[in-house]
Structure formats: structure tokens, C-alpha cells
Amino acid sequence: MxxxxxxxxxxxxxxxxxxxxxxxxxxxxxxxxxxxxxxxGSAAHFSNETDLLALLKFKHLITDDPLHSLSSWNHTLHFCHWQGVTCGGPRHPQRVMALNLTAQKLVGPISPYIANLTFLRRIDLSANSFYGKIPEEIGWLFRLRYLVLTNNTFTGEIPANLTHCFKLQALDLSRNQLTGRIPTELGSLSKLTFLGLRRNSLTGSIPPSLGNLSSLRYLRLSQNSLEGSIPDDLCQLVRLKFLIIGMNKLSEHAMGGKASTQGDVYSYGILLLEMITGKGPTDDMFKDNLSLHHFAKMALAERVMEIVDPQLLLEEAEAIQGNENQINTRNRMHDCLISIVKIGVLCSAESPRKRMQMRDVVVEMHTIKDLYLGVMIHQDKQVRSQILDESLSYLRHY
CATH class of the missing domain: 1.20.5 (Single alpha-helices involved in coiled-coils or other helix-helix interfaces)
Known part of the structure; x- marks a missing residue:
């Protein structure tokens, strides 16, 4: 309804x-x-009641909450203190400004009543099990700046009226099951700096209108079923730093008639760093000239293990538990991680001349897999082999 x-x-x-x-x-x-x-309604109690009811409607459609993330969402506590809810600024201290429920294992569709949270600036529901279509009503959130719905199971097409959110700076719908074409209307989002649509089932061609995104720095369209050539209009994106379009059905010739592997190397390096750190280029911590590349590069000398995704370390600890040669096994796995981070940093260097050649990347990755995983027990192999197999599968497309 x-x-x-x-x-x-x-x-x-x-x-x-x-x-x-x-x-x-x-x-x-x-x-x-x-x-x-x-x-x-201008009265404060009307506004507060609207946000309260919208949040309760959102909770009502959640069919599974194994971590009890929404247990605080009840009338015993003001909604501004509910988990994942942030209320904002001096002018509207009791209006919901952000909804952040990333990695809470929530299951269910998104309630269209989310559009009644009219002061929302950020929505991050990544790494859950939300399903169904992305509500078109989100398009009425004209104050929205960040919409991150990655790593869920959303289906259907990308709502074209998301472009009504004209202040959007980041739109990331990666790792879902979205179908249909990339809406040409997305080209009207002049403030957009990040557009992520990778790992879906999108078809059709890359809209030339994306060349109008004058603020765009990151464009990720890989692992879909896109066809045709890369529009020359993308050459207008003078601020673009990160372009990943591999694993599609695009023609071999890129912009200007020449295929560029340097951009693919850069994209692959960022992919490696994302898998190891669990952080994306648009993570909140990356600002004031700090990027994912620099974050990893600064840690290379002595602090690599400090930047590794804690979930990855937990899986490692469980895998080697009870192993008679546990210390040696842990050291080898740490060496494996450090080697992968080094490749990620080298591939994602800002200057194309400083990046590794793709053929050298392939050799290095196979060497890492043979040296660090070849002598380990089966359980240990699974922990790192999943990462290496995914990255090597990516490389086979170049």
C-alpha cells in the first residue's frame, strides 16, 4: 500500500x-x-510525529532482525536515540538527518514511507538482505546527498526519478540484482561525485548523458551485461579519477578508439584494497586528501594488519584454530595479506606510469597464491583463496 x-x-x-x-x-x-x-505542519510535534511514524513503518516491513538492531525502535526511547538514526542540526534538532544500518543482517523490503523523512541527507543500508524494488518515493527526498544500498538483493530497474534528489553526491547501488538500462536521467545529477552500479544485471549501453556529470570522480559499472562502446562523452569528465567498466559486453575499443589497460590496472588495485580493508573509496574517513590508496600506502611499512577488515581477521583466527603450527601459519597468511596490499597500492598509483603492467599483476598474484597458500591446510586455503580466486577471475577478463 x-x-x-x-x-x-x-x-x-x-x-x-x-x-x-x-x-x-x-x-x-x-x-x-x-x-x-x-x-x-509547522508545529514541532507534527514534524516529530511524522518522522516517528515513518521509522515505525520502516521497521514494520523488516521480517528478520537477528542482531536485534531495531530493538530500541519503540516508544520508550525518543527516536533520535534509536540505533542507526541520527537527528540533526541547530535549526531542526529533532528531525532525522541520517539512517545508517549497514551490516546489520536485516531482511525485508524498504518501506516507501521512508520518503516522509523529508530532512534525510544520508541513507546507508549496505551489507544487509533488503529485497524488492528500490522505492520510487525516495525520489522525493530532495535534501538527500548520499544513497548507499550496496550488497543487498534489490531487483527491478533503477528508479529514474532518483534524479529528483538533485543534491545527490554519492549513489552506490552495487552488488544487487538490478536489471534494465542505466537511466539516462542520471546525467542531470550535477553534484554527483560517485556513481557505483557494479555487480548487477544491467543491460543496454552506457548512456552518453553520464558525460554531463561534471563533478564525477568515481564511475563503477563493471560486472554487468552492458553492450556497445564507451561513449566519447565520458571524455568530458575532467575530474574523473576512477573508472571501472570491465566484465561487461562492451566493444574492445575505448574512448578515442584506443583500449586502455592502465585504467583497468587502477580499478583492479582499488578492488584489492577494498577486499582487504573492507572500505570503499567513498568511506566517511576518506576526506581532506586522504584516499583509500594513501590509507593503504601509509600502512605498508609496519601497520598493514591494522587496516585489514576485522571480519577477515576473525575468519583467519577461526580457520587456524587448533592447527599445530598455528604461529607459522598465521605468519604466512599475514605475509600473503601484505603482498596483496602492496600490489593494490602499486596498481592504484595516481600516475599511470607508476602502475604495474597487467601481465605482471597476473604473475604476482599467481605467485602469491602458490607461495602462501600452497602449503597450508585446507581450512586455511579457503580464507585467502576466496579473495585470490575472485581477483584472478577479474584478471582473466583482460
């Missing part, structure tokens, strides 16, 4: 009343404000 939104109702009704008197229009607005407090 779709939520009752006031804004569409207001615009439709006003179009039907072009000859109404000023008094009649004022009466209409007054009545509307009574029925739709979420858009027209």
Missing part, C-alpha cells in the same frame, strides 16, 4: 483549480495542512 504523500496531492489539486479565488486557495492550503502535517 503506497503512503499518502501530500506534495503530489497538493500539486495535482492546484492544477485543477486555476480560476479559484485567493480565499479559496488559502482555504485549500489550510485544509491540506490539517490532513498532511508532514509537509505543511
Amino acid at each position: 503506497s503512503p499518502h504523500f501530500a506534495f503530489p496531492a497538493f500539486t495535482n489539486s492546484i492544477m485543477e483549480l486555476p480560476r479559484m479565488s485567493l480565499w479559496a486557495i488559502w482555504s485549500f492550503l489550510l485544509v491540506s495542512s490539517i490532513h498532511f502535517p508532514c509537509f505543511f
Whole structure:
């Protein structure tokens, strides 16, 4: 059942009343404000009640919450103190500004009532099991700046009206089951710096309109079923630093008629660093000239293990538990991680001249797999072999 939104109702009704008197229009607005407090109510309790009800509607559609992440979402605690909810600024201290429920193992669809959280600036629901279609109603969140829905099981097409969120800076829908074409309308998001659509089932060609994204720095379209050539319009993206388009059905010739492997090497390096650290290029910590590349590079000397994804270390500890030669095995696995991080850093160097050649990357990765995993017990192999197999599979497409 779709939520009752006031804004569409207001615009439709006003179009039907072009000859109404000023008094009649004022009466209409007054009545509307009574029925739709979420858009027209000025009293604080109306606004707070709207956010509260929207959050409860969101929780109502969650079918599984194994970590009890939403257990605090009840009337005994103000919603601004609920887990994953952040309320904001001095002007609107009790309006929801951010919804961050990443990696909580939540299952269910997203309630369309999320659109009633009209002050939302950030939504991060990554690494859960949300399913169904991405609600088109999100397009009414005109204050939204970050929409991150990665690593879920969303289906259907990308809603074209997400472009109504004209302040969007990051849109990441990677690692889902989205189908259909990339909406040409995305080219109107002039503030977008990150667009991630990789590992879906998208078809069709890359829209030339993406060349209008003048602020874009990261474009990730790999591992889909995109066809055709790379539009020359992408050459207009003068701020673009990271382009990953591999593992599609694109023609061999890239922009300008020449295939470039240096961009692929860079993308692969970032992929390695993401898998090891568990962090993406748009992570909150990467600002003020700190990037994923520099983060890993600074840790290379003595602190590599400090930047490794804790979940990865936990899997390692479980794998080698009870092994008679546990210390030696751990040291070998640490050496494996350090070697992979080194390759990731070399491949993601800002200057193309300083990056490794793809053929050398292939040789190095196979060497790492043979040296560090070849003599380990089966359980130990699984922990790192999954990473190496995925990365080597990526390389086989070049």
C-alpha cells in the first residue's frame, strides 16, 4: 500500500483549480495542512510525529532482525536515540538527518514511507538482505546527498526519478540484482561525485548523458551485461579519477578508439584494497586528501594488519584454530595479506606510469597464491583463496 504523500496531492489539486479565488486557495492550503502535517505542519510535534511514524513503518516491513538492531525502535526511547538514526542540526534538532544500518543482517523490503523523512541527507543500508524494488518515493527526498544500498538483493530497474534528489553526491547501488538500462536521467545529477552500479544485471549501453556529470570522480559499472562502446562523452569528465567498466559486453575499443589497460590496472588495485580493508573509496574517513590508496600506502611499512577488515581477521583466527603450527601459519597468511596490499597500492598509483603492467599483476598474484597458500591446510586455503580466486577471475577478463 503506497503512503499518502501530500506534495503530489497538493500539486495535482492546484492544477485543477486555476480560476479559484485567493480565499479559496488559502482555504485549500489550510485544509491540506490539517490532513498532511508532514509537509505543511509547522508545529514541532507534527514534524516529530511524522518522522516517528515513518521509522515505525520502516521497521514494520523488516521480517528478520537477528542482531536485534531495531530493538530500541519503540516508544520508550525518543527516536533520535534509536540505533542507526541520527537527528540533526541547530535549526531542526529533532528531525532525522541520517539512517545508517549497514551490516546489520536485516531482511525485508524498504518501506516507501521512508520518503516522509523529508530532512534525510544520508541513507546507508549496505551489507544487509533488503529485497524488492528500490522505492520510487525516495525520489522525493530532495535534501538527500548520499544513497548507499550496496550488497543487498534489490531487483527491478533503477528508479529514474532518483534524479529528483538533485543534491545527490554519492549513489552506490552495487552488488544487487538490478536489471534494465542505466537511466539516462542520471546525467542531470550535477553534484554527483560517485556513481557505483557494479555487480548487477544491467543491460543496454552506457548512456552518453553520464558525460554531463561534471563533478564525477568515481564511475563503477563493471560486472554487468552492458553492450556497445564507451561513449566519447565520458571524455568530458575532467575530474574523473576512477573508472571501472570491465566484465561487461562492451566493444574492445575505448574512448578515442584506443583500449586502455592502465585504467583497468587502477580499478583492479582499488578492488584489492577494498577486499582487504573492507572500505570503499567513498568511506566517511576518506576526506581532506586522504584516499583509500594513501590509507593503504601509509600502512605498508609496519601497520598493514591494522587496516585489514576485522571480519577477515576473525575468519583467519577461526580457520587456524587448533592447527599445530598455528604461529607459522598465521605468519604466512599475514605475509600473503601484505603482498596483496602492496600490489593494490602499486596498481592504484595516481600516475599511470607508476602502475604495474597487467601481465605482471597476473604473475604476482599467481605467485602469491602458490607461495602462501600452497602449503597450508585446507581450512586455511579457503580464507585467502576466496579473495585470490575472485581477483584472478577479474584478471582473466583482460
